[in-house]
Amino acid sequence: MTTSMPAGRDQPPGERGDLLDPRCPTRQLLDRIGTKWTSMTVKVLAEEAPGELRFTELRRGIPGISQKMLSATLQSLVRDGLVARRVEPTVPPAVHYRLTELGLSLETPLSALRVWAETHMPEIDRNNQLAAETSN
Amino acid sequence: MTTSMPAGRDQPPGERGDLLDPRCPTRQLLDRIGTKWTSMTVKVLAEEAPGELRFTELRRGIPGISQKMLSATLQSLVRDGLVARRVEPTVPPAVHYRLTELGLSLETPLSALRVWAETHMPEIDRNNQLAAETSN
């Protein structure tokens, strides 16, 4: 996980201020895409790229998500600069979302992970069933 | 997220039993590697592959992890078949862990994710700081 933290960052002399995993980039990334709806949202937006989707269209594309979670997920993504938000000042307002270049670049490693998952999760499921039986 | 669930699995007639995201492989994978110590553990074991590491050696390789979490993480990985556990019946016992082939195969997409994180997380951090300032 990037056993980083060697360079720079002179810490207060008497303290070992660099506790445990300070700000490991991989940890931070996993905290984001590990969240329940984030990677799903990125995927749906990626399929539309470079086009946009409106809030309700996104909701339809992500079965099971609540308004609250879609709203929160999108806010995170916008803050991170992975998604761009565009508001048309009509009444009622129309809000459009699209992946930024940064967001789109995440799709590559993410889809690699999806491929691995689709290929190997069945085997993992079998392993778990075997383990469950053996424990009897 | 593999909008799977189309084939097979005839659900109880009167019910729409196939609620939302039933068993999406990507969701399942993210639930595993998104857990706080899993990917770190895989990485440390991968660096040693095809060699083994003992419980305490692993602990040293993963600063900040508690005995409880290392134990729990390893049990998950063993159940999933990503890690193999070998006990030497000495006193006190010596337990060795290594990645299986399956576990090793996960390292490829995982390291792609790490590269992306190391490359782009600084930019995401900057985006967040900008957003924080703007909100003032």
Added chain:
DNA sequence: CGGGATCCTTCACGATACTG
């Protein structure tokens, strides 16, 4: 040495209701 058992806190997420 390599764990297991317990207790406790935090927080992601779901359900529901309200609004410009």
Added chain:
DNA sequence: CAGTATCGTGAAGGATCCCG
């Protein structure tokens, strides 16, 4: 339409102590 506000819950994870 596109959110925000509030409440409640389960599960992840940390701290601590004990065991063969």
